[in-house]
Amino acid sequence: MAAFLLVESFLQAKYVMKISNYLLATVKESPADAEIASHKLMLRAGLIRKLASGLYTWLPLGNRALKKVENIVRNEMDKSGAMEICMPVVQPAELWLESDRWSQMGPELFRLQDRNDRDFCLGPTHEEVITDLVRKEYSSYRQLPAIFYQIQTKFRDERRPRFGIMRSREFIMKDAYSFHSDEESLQETYSIMHETYSNIFSRLKLNFRSVAADSGSIGGNTSHEFHVLADAGEDEIVFSTDGKYAANIELAEAHLHTPNKKEEKRDSKLVDTGDATSIDSITKLLGIDAKKTLKTLIVHGEDKEGNISNNLVALLLRGDQELNVTKTEKLKGIYSPLKFASNQLILKQTGSTIGSLGPKDLDIHKIADFSVEGLCNFVCGANMAGKHFTDMNWSENCSYDQVADLRMVQGNDKSIADRSPIEIKRGIEVGHIFQLGAKYSESMDASILDSNGKATLMQMGCYGIGITRLLASCIEQNHDEKGILWPSEIAPFRLIILQIDAHKSADVISISESLYNKSLIFDIESLLDDRDRKTSPGVKLTESELIGIPHRIVVSPRTLKENAVEYTNRQTGAKTKVHIEDIEKFLKETVCID
RNA sequence: CGGGGCGUAGCGCAGUCUGGUAGCGCACUACACUGGGGGUGUAGUGGUCGUGGGUUCAAAUCCCGCCGUCCCGACCA
CATH class of the missing domain: 3.90.960.10 (YbaK/aminoacyl-tRNA synthetase-associated domain)
Structure with missing residues (x-):
């Protein structure tokens, strides 16, 4: 009975996602300032709108996809044993003075003052806040290791925001921090995080590489970056063709591909x-x-x-x-x-x-x-x-x-691992993991008692994923000339149902609405294109491809004559006629499992 | 921060050189037609030409300053 009522309440839902009452903000021409495919498509498909340089509003469609990316990351982080928390965006300068980053960070750090002229910043990252929390809450090695993470808005006053949300001033990041009583424990968690990141990017169907990286101003020793391979990427990554060596070009080493030849010495x-x-x-x-x-x-x-x-x-x-x-x-x-x-x-x-x-x-x-x-x-x-x-x-x-080693690695150089050829590709940095060691625990005096009852500095790791950038990377790697090809796990909707020529047959409306209700019962997120005759069939078809919904069902008099609807897969373009009585089975076997 | 470009209707652009009634396409509104690939026609709505100053009888147009924005480079978890 309860299940039956649940179904009834679904059917009476007033919040049906009908395009006639949804902000589907697609545009034909892409704005002149969009340069790369993902940026153009995000604007054209109506996912985002620019407010100012490096600041974007997420429209309904984009926001849905964004939440899905967040949830995949959240899900995998939870599996890794990390605890989700939420730290303030606004942070007091005192903490940054303690770690000495108040002076080390340049104008990239968004600084502001409160009404009493106290200094604050908008967090570009949260090492200071988390270290402060952990030093107060933890006192024994027996409580460690501990991993915390959050999915939070960050600010960096980038000198040059570009490529839409790829490099913006406000962005969403998943940042995680781990605390350990010794280095061995840190390394263990580091490799768990490495694996977790690989799982996340694989679930998003991304072609990515993990590479050894420079730890930059955040400090620490060992560090790896995760790059999504794309020509629009801002980084160059180097890897040996046998996969044994991979590094960011900033620190890559290799044997020269054309060694110096020995010859008879001549007089200068x-x-x-x-x-x-x-x-x-x-x-x-x-x-x-x-x-x-x-x-x-x-x-x-x-x-x-x-x-x-x-x-x-x-x-x-x-x-x-x-x-x-x-x-x-x-x-x-x-x-x-x-x-x-x-x-x-x-x-x-x-x-x-x-x-x-x-x-x-x-x-x-x-x-x-x-x-x-x-x-x-x-x-x-x-x-x-x-x-x-x-x-x-x-x-x-x-x-x-x-x-010393001063040079930039070049294509065709030989790997230092085993002299196999080196390849250089462009990548978008979507994740970065660091072994920080005691850098912050030392400057901020975060210690615990070890098994001998002696105070010892905690070892730290930190692990970031640019959520908003990750979404852009997905589009950068998954699109065609018609529009976006969403990986199904992050598509804003799984299924789009188009009413075509609804004025010719009342069945179009009743069949499509019952199809919509059925999809809800199967837990398929659907969008119903119920726009009236003023919106031509061509527009509906073209837009459905631009916004990239993976599954599409067209309900029109043409196929209803045969008691069928037409299904199209966005990825493959394959079309199938589905008889009305087979529709539930079809939804279960095709859409639900994707 | 250095170099370069651009700012004219919601979007894409022309007009600027050579000063003289602010235009085109898309979008939007109404009506009619059309009806499976961003339709067709007719009639409309919408602009302090980024901003401040200067030159001139007259400035989108010429001159100076400022602001915004994009690209290349540098920089950057």
Whole structure:
């Protein structure tokens, strides 16, 4: 009886999702400022609208999809044993002063004051708040490990918001934090999180890779990023074709794909090169390969306190190689963030100008990239305007003080794991996991008693997923020329029912409405396109494809003559006629299980 | 933060060079027709031309400032 009443209440539902009374805000032309497919489609399908740069309103359709992405993440996080909490968006400056990030973070941190002039920020992340909570609530190793997470709005005053919600100033993130009494426990949870993330992205049917990553300003040691492969991605990721090595290009290492050849050493010569100052122009002028040249870059060093210093440092790379800024600025003695020396400063300290620099008689610290180590008979600047040396050799003519990995990995390089070929692809960073260690527990004094009754700092991990960005990535990877192809788990609706030529036959309305009610009973979220004759069949069909609902049933007099409706699968485009009496079975076997 | 572009109806754009009644397409409203692929026709609604100042008899148009916005780069959990 109860079940029967439940069905009855469904049938009498007043909140039927009828398009005639729903904000289906599709547009034909995409706004001029949309650049990439997902951004254009999100605007065209009426998922979002821009309020200001980097700030978006989620329309009904987009909001439904967003909640579904959240729920998949929530579901998998719960399975991992993490506890969901909710922390304030507005955070007091005191905590950020404790961790020293109040000064470390630049203008990216949204700062504000309350009526009493107290400083606050809009949280870009929540390490400080969670550490504060845990240090107050936890006191024994016996209570650990503990994992907390939240799905929360974050703010970052990005210098350059772009690609719609892909890089916006306000966005939704799932952030999780784990606390441990020792490193072993941290590593255990770290690998559980790695697995959880893989499960989440697999459920979303994404083509993704996890790569070793730089931990950046958040700190810590080990870190992995999860990237959705897409040409529109802002990052470059490097992986070996056998899958044994994967890293963000910022820290990727590899063997050169074209090693330096050994040959008979020749005597060096000073040659006139006129106004040829770039590697490109030198190779053309002398008719040589860029691999036989050496380029010299001059950057600022740092003093003992890590401040910028006017002691310059020379970086030496093979001419065909490019400098990797992230790797370089981690080197001791080099100022971070990396700063190239000005022309005037170089002239003052070396007597040479950019474009004629070389290691011979260069009286500053010289760091050579591995790519130049074995160079033989190479060309480099002579530290005299308009002159270069040819046939230079290290022991005979010039020297360096230190060897380091300074270069950007290039396609076709060989993996350091096993020398299999390296591939470089673009990716969208949708997740990032870190082993923070004691960075925050130390600065914020978060300790517990260990089994010996001794106070010890907690080990921490943190784990983020950009929910809003993840949704955009799904569209970036799942669309065709007609519109979005939602993975069924996050589609705003599973089924769309179109009434076509309803004015010709009252059956169209009654059949489609009963079909709608049946779908609700089966727990299929459906949208009923009941718009009247002013909306042409073409519009209904085209829009249903643009918004990407996975399953579509068209109810029209044409097929009702045969006592049937027409089903179309958005993904495959396959059409089937379904007889009215088979419809429940069909819904169960086709739509419900997808 | 450097370089570049753009701001004219809800959206996409023309008009700016060479100053002289603010236009086109889509959308929207009404009516008629049409009826399975973003229909057709007729008639309409909707604009301080981003903003402030200057030049001029007259400024969307020329000059100066500011703001917004997008792209490239730098930067970035």
